[in-house]
Amino acid sequence: MTYQSLKNKKIVISAGASGIGWAITKVCIARGAKVFLCDINKKLINKIKKKLKYKNKIFAYECDASNENEVIDFFLKILKKTKKIDALINNIGIAGPTGTLEKLDSEEWERTIKVNVISHFYFTKQAIPIIKKNRGGSIINLSSGAGIMGFPLRSPYAASKWAIVGLTKTLAMELGKQKIRVNAICPGTIKGNRMKRVVRDKAKFLKVSQKLIEKEFVSMASMNSWIYEDDIGKMCSFLISNDSERISGQIIGVDGNATRLD
Numbered sequence: 567m568t569y570q571s572l573k574n575k576k577i578v579i580s581a582g583a584s585g586i587g588w589a590i591t592k593v594c595i596a597r598g599a600k601v602f603l604c605d606i607n608k609k610l611i612n613k614i615k616k617k618l619k620y621k622n623k624i625f626a627y628e629c630d631a632s633n634e635n636e637v638i639d640f641f642l643k644i645l646k647k648t649k650k651i652d653a654l655i656n657n658i659g660i661a662g663p664t665g666t667l668e669k670l671d672s673e674e675w676e677r678t679i680k681v682n683v684i685s686h687f688y689f690t691k692q693a694i695p696i697i698k699k700n701r702g703g704s705i706i707n708l709s710s711g712a713g714i715m716g717f718p719l720r721s722p723y724a725a726s727k728w729a730i731v732g733l734t735k736t737l738a739m740e741l742g743k744q745k746i747r748v749n750a751i752c753p754g755t756i757k758g759n760r761m762k763r764v765v766r767d768k769a770k771f772l773k774v775s776q777k778l779i780e781k782e783f784v785s786m787a788s789m790n791s792w793i794y795e796d797d798i799g800k801m802c803s804f805l806i807s808n809d810s811e812r813i814s815g816q817i818i819g820v821d822g823n824a825t826r827l828d
Contacts (some may be wrong), residue, residue, distance in 0.1 A: 593799030702745030738815030754821025
């Protein structure tokens with residue numbers, strides 16, 4: 567058995583077919599877990615289902631995480647495959663709009679909160695009774711550096727990620743007696759497609775080059791580097807593993823020691 571082995575662990579991941587979610591999925595199955603993931607992207611779900619190497623390792627389902635009925639249906643499908651869940655990873659999230667608060671569209675603001683916060687509620691509500699039957703487990707919420715600092719021009723995103731920190735702390739207190747550990751990961755500047763869109767939108771708003779914005783983002787961490795999607799997968803693996811059995815209620819930065827977001 568390898569270090570931090572997830573052998574026989576059964577893990578649920580929201581928005582797991584691309585980006586950070588897919589990176590987490592690949593790390594988990596490489597360490598012996600079975601993953602039940604959902605994603606709104608039907609094309610990606612079908613692509614995963616067609617790959618024989620993922621058979622009996624990844625169970626993929628189409629689901630709109632912001633629709634409670636679809637989330638309930640997703641968990642009913644999981645329960646047809648297994649009665650046990652060891653971990654839930656609430657990865658679902660969107661970047662939201664960019665701009666000063668008074669100029670932002672109300673519907674976009676509300677959608678950011680709906681997807682980034684209320685979706686976590688939907689998934690966690692369904693997962694808790696199943697994990698309780700397992701007499702312990704792990705819930706991991708994806709927050710952000712914006713959940714522990716301010717983030718100019720990204721007020722709805724920052725508000726949603728601070729909410730996840732509060733939810734994490736509260737759930738850790740509520741579920742401790744059931745041996746369910748609840749932690750949040752705060753990724754720094756992730757190199758990937760979502761960050762490309764953030765850089766593009768900020769550069770457009772400020773009327774500067776995208777290269778300048780990229781350089782500024784990287785400089786916000788004392789390690790002066792991008793964070794990679796696999797870094798988040800490895801932290802999730804640790805928080806699910808038995809090596810973290812006394813770690814709960816923590817807000818963990820994987821950010822190269824980010825000291826600001828501006």
